[in-house]
Amino acid sequence: MAYLEMDNVSIGFGPPSNRTEVLTDVNLSVEENEFVAVIGFSGSGKSTLMSLLAGLQRPDKGEVRLHGSVIEEPGPRLGIMFQNYSLLPWLSVFGNIELAVKQVFPKFTASELKKHVEHYVEMVSLTPALEKKPHELSGGMRQRVSLARTLAMKPEVLLLDEPLSALDALTRAVLQDEIIRIWEEDKRTVVMITNDVDEATLMADRIVPLTIGPSATLAQEFPVTMERPRDRANLNKNPEFMKLKNSVTRFMVGMNKESKELRVDNTIQMPDIKPYDFMPPTRTSVVVK
Numbered sequence: 001m002a003y004l005e006m007d008n009v010s011i012g013f014g015p016p017s018n019r020t021e022v023l024t025d026v027n028l029s030v031e032e033n034e035f036v037a038v039i040g041f042s043g044s045g046k047s048t049l050m051s052l053l054a055g056l057q058r059p060d061k062g063e064v065r066l067h068g069s070v071i072e073e074p075g076p077r078l079g080i081m082f083q084n085y086s087l088l089p090w091l092s093v094f095g096n097i098e099l100a101v102k103q104v105f106p107k108f109t110a111s112e113l114k115k116h117v118e119h120y121v122e123m124v125s126l127t128p129a130l131e132k133k134p135h136e137l138s139g140g141m142r143q144r145v146s147l148a149r150t151l152a153m154k155p156e157v158l159l160l161d162e163p164l165s166a167l168d169a170l171t172r173a174v175l176q177d178e179i180i181r182i183w184e185e186d187k188r189t190v191v192m193i194t195n196d197v198d199e200a201t202l203m204a205d206r207i208v209p210l211t212i213g214p215s216a217t218l219a220q221e222f223p224v225t226m227e228r229p230r231d232r233a234n235l236n237k238n239p240e241f242m243k244l245k246n247s248v249t250r251f252m253v254g255m256n257k258e259s260k261e262l263r264v265d266n267t268i269q270m271p272d273i274k275p276y277d278f279m280p281p282t283r284t285s286v287v288v289k
């Protein structure tokens, strides 16, 4: 039995007359302490897949299970970090993280709570912004608060939906290393969505592409067997990295091309007629008796 499983999961939205099937027959088995990266194109259903794993949405068909039990609702064992940060605007950086930590660790004393929150704020290099409100922060800073909040709750499973997409390359590299360090030290299980093949190859044990929707599903997976720790500075000289990166990229590009070729041409051919019935009457056509 896998630790975290999606078993023939399908989900769609909308009424029967105008329904979009977003995910169809998705199967995913994640082992405990594994790091899985899901990559896919925009709009293919990646966030929907994350919401299903987090228990925020229930599938129309199939089951999502943690330790063999069906996930029916969100809970502290599953920590999700959303793409859109979802911070409370009236609370400071400290307040946003504190609120989440209090819910998971209600027995923390005031000083334990403060120390814990400050530790995670420090980890994402936001100590100088501790008392700032979300509107005073850049997109990248908000993303870091959101990451710190998820990590501070110490969930068994980290569900990261494009956690680093709003960051500049340098900050992104620092936080990639930080996520790997936390994953290795605390022995968490991670499912991370990314559209960056380099990032997936650097961080994950396995890369699973999501096909292009509608009715997207998980495609042939790519195991990442490179030894850890992975040397970021020399990755582009590592033949294993380059080979895997090229294979994944080729697969994604091929899938995109195939989907464009298969796309039905919905253009309606209009008959070649002139709508003269709607023309205003000309002077000569008006007959006065």
Ligand SMILES: Nc1ncnc2c1ncn2[C@@H]1O[C@H](COP(=O)(O)OP(=O)(O)OP(=O)(O)O)[C@@H](O)[C@H]1O
Pocket: 013, 014, 020, 022, 040, 041, 042, 043, 044, 045, 046, 047, 048, 049, 083
């Ligand atoms: N609650 C909903 N109601 C109706 N349609 C939805 C809902 N949630 C998602 N969808 C549709 O499902 C499809 C997939 O959306 P989703 O956000 O999962 O994609 P994504 O791969 O995460 O996209 P992006 O990378 O652009 O964030 C889209 O067509 C979206 O409009």
